[in-house]
Amino acid sequence: MNPTIELMKSHRSIRQFTEQRIPRETLLELIRAGQAAATSSHVQAYSVIHVKNPSNRERIAELAGGQDYIVSCSDFLMFCADMKRPTEASERTGAAVTRGTTEQLLVASVDTALMAQNVALAAESEGLGICYIGGIRNNPEAISDLLRLPKHVYPVFGMCLGYPADEPDIKPRLPVEAILKEDVYEDDEAHVAAFDASMQRYYSERKGGNKSSDWSRNLTPLFATKLRPHMRDFLVERGFEMK
Amino acid sequence: MNPTIELMKSHRSIRQFTEQRIPRETLLELIRAGQAAATSSHVQAYSVIHVKNPSNRERIAELAGGQDYIVSCSDFLMFCADMKRPTEASERTGAAVTRGTTEQLLVASVDTALMAQNVALAAESEGLGICYIGGIRNNPEAISDLLRLPKHVYPVFGMCLGYPADEPDIKPRLPVEAILKEDVYEDDEAHVAAFDASMQRYYSERKGGNKSSDWSRNLTPLFATKLRPHMRDFLVERGFEMK
Incomplete structure (x- = not known):
């Protein structure tokens, strides 16, 4: 390296x-x-x-x-x-x-x-x-x-x-095997499950305040509401009409 | 450096x-x-x-x-x-x-x-x-x-x-003074003019085939036609509806 x-x-x-x-x-x-x-x-x-x-x-x-x-x-x-x-x-x-x-x-x-x-x-x-x-x-x-x-x-x-x-602490990332796919897109649910387990350990042990969560649960607030719903109208108003 | x-x-x-x-x-x-x-x-x-x-x-x-x-x-x-x-x-x-x-x-x-x-x-x-x-x-x-x-x-x-x-050759970039602005956005037409002059020199002298152009003229084919007009429909069809 x-x-x-x-x-x-x-x-x-x-x-x-x-x-x-x-x-x-x-x-x-x-x-x-x-x-x-x-x-x-x-x-x-x-x-x-x-x-x-x-x-x-x-x-x-x-x-x-x-x-x-x-x-x-x-x-x-x-x-x-x-x-x-x-x-x-x-x-x-x-x-x-x-x-x-x-x-x-x-x-x-x-x-x-x-x-x-x-x-x-x-x-x-x-x-x-x-x-x-x-x-x-x-x-x-x-x-x-x-x-x-x-x-x-x-x-x-x-x-x-x-x-x-x-x-x-340095935050872990998904296994490289989930990200890098050969020739065609293949599902990576098993890798996500393994990553959830390791993120659960990370969140329970990390220096800056620990919590009980994992990657998938942590994402939920991002997707359960429509995050920043104004972005479309904002961009259109600024001349990025997405034509 | x-x-x-x-x-x-x-x-x-x-x-x-x-x-x-x-x-x-x-x-x-x-x-x-x-x-x-x-x-x-x-x-x-x-x-x-x-x-x-x-x-x-x-x-x-x-x-x-x-x-x-x-x-x-x-x-x-x-x-x-x-x-x-x-x-x-x-x-x-x-x-x-x-x-x-x-x-x-x-x-x-x-x-x-x-x-x-x-x-x-x-x-x-x-x-x-x-x-x-x-x-x-x-x-x-x-x-x-x-x-x-x-x-x-x-x-x-x-x-x-x-x-x-x-x-x-390494391609020149706009002067840093054009890119980095203090507190508010200010126009950078004068920097662009200076950059056009230096890009004209670059294009006339560069190793990999020279031509008569500058930055502004070189951009024209990108904006004079609607480049990749299919992108919007493509993204929508793929589930990026830009809601």
């Missing part, structure tokens, strides 16, 4: 940070590392808002469901899928441009995620800890207004970055 | 590979590294189909628009967003489950991309070259049938992996 793979496998979300601040040059270097990730047809369909204003960070922490580490981390970044820049660039060449397709929504969301994962790992390679914040999609409209996001730009997730003040 | 960030910045898509094959244990290690990436609420909404059957690889190369390296690379992986596994796991606990929301499409697509970017970088850390294949979305239905993907699973992109037989 080489050091890069070792670094990946030591990932855990960090939610407690020291007072130490990330130097500006380091932050720029992380973004450049992010930009080096593959991008669909070179479209680079992303922008990152570096939220520095303290009251905006407090407001985002509330809007994301009370996640205080958005305030206490050194730096908070909002990763946005950005179809405004490439479509407008194309339009300025005189082309008649199509916007709002499902394909474009996917391209921009995937581009943003590839870029962000490089930023996350680059940060960890510098001794920083990170936490993705999907909770910003609880209130994407208020957040978009706060950051003055224009049409054809939407916030996909946030990311807290800082120097770790905690070392939580 | 530490070695991990250096590795990220040396990324280029590789489309020519030697005959050398990737050991099975290495491939498993890459997938495990992928799984170590952050995942929304631990949902791990992805599956990877390792396409070994040579005639299936030929068929996918055709369906992706004649991309021969899908055949000539050592290993071809199809990265699929998988909402089947988590929703069924949740259902087996007795929960009434909601499927097909826009939020779930985003969660699964982003989860898949985060995971894949770790796989890509892990591969590069082992001296391999990779190329993402978004072209599989040209014919997602035929590909889904070929790989027997069930409902609530869709192919997001493929990835070619192998030992590089080529060292193409």
Whole structure:
């Protein structure tokens, strides 16, 4: 196992940070590392808002469901899928441009995620800890207004970055045999059952507060209600009509 | 610049590979590294189909628009967003489950991309070259049938992996100042103009065949037609109704 793979496998979300601040040059270097990730047809369909204003960070922490580490981390970044820049660039060449397709929504969301994962790992390679914040999609409209996001730009997730003040356990993952399938999709119910058993052990023993649950039971709140039912209307209103 | 960030910045898509094959244990290690990436609420909404059957690889190369390296690379992986596994796991606990929301499409697509970017970088850390294949979305239905993907699973992109037989130039990226914005979204037209000028130089000088173009002009074919207009209906038919 080489050091890069070792670094990946030591990932855990960090939610407690020291007072130490990330130097500006380091932050720029992380973004450049992010930009080096593959991008669909070179479209680079992303922008990152570096939220520095303290009251905006407090407001985002509330809007994301009370996640205080958005305030206490050194730096908070909002990763946005950005179809405004490439479509407008194309339009300025005189082309008649199509916007709002499902394909474009996917391209921009995937581009943003590839870029962000490089930023996350680059940060960890510098001794920083990170936490993705999907909770910003609880209130994407208020957040978009706060950051003055224009049409054809939407916030996909946030990311807290800082120097770790905690070392939580590494959360187990499904067995690789469930994920990697040969030639055709095959069901993996047996692997899920085995994983549920190991997650039950993990939850009963872990450092950060134990509970009686397993993977399948833990997912239930996600699917038993319609999570973030506003996302469709929000995206349509922002110009991602999913045509 | 530490070695991990250096590795990220040396990324280029590789489309020519030697005959050398990737050991099975290495491939498993890459997938495990992928799984170590952050995942929304631990949902791990992805599956990877390792396409070994040579005639299936030929068929996918055709369906992706004649991309021969899908055949000539050592290993071809199809990265699929998988909402089947988590929703069924949740259902087996007795929960009434909601499927097909826009939020779930985003969660699964982003989860898949985060995971894949770790796989890509892990591969590069082992001296391999990779190329993402978004072209599989040209014919997602035929590909889904070929790989027997069930409902609530869709192919997001493929990835070619192998030992590089080529060292193409590294493609420039937009200036970091265009991507990283402070507190609010601000237009970046001036940065785009500067980038167009530098891309024009790049295209006129690069090793792998030069042309007269720039970033903005190069994007036009993507937006001047409705690229992959079938994606919406395809996803709906596969159970991603974007409710």
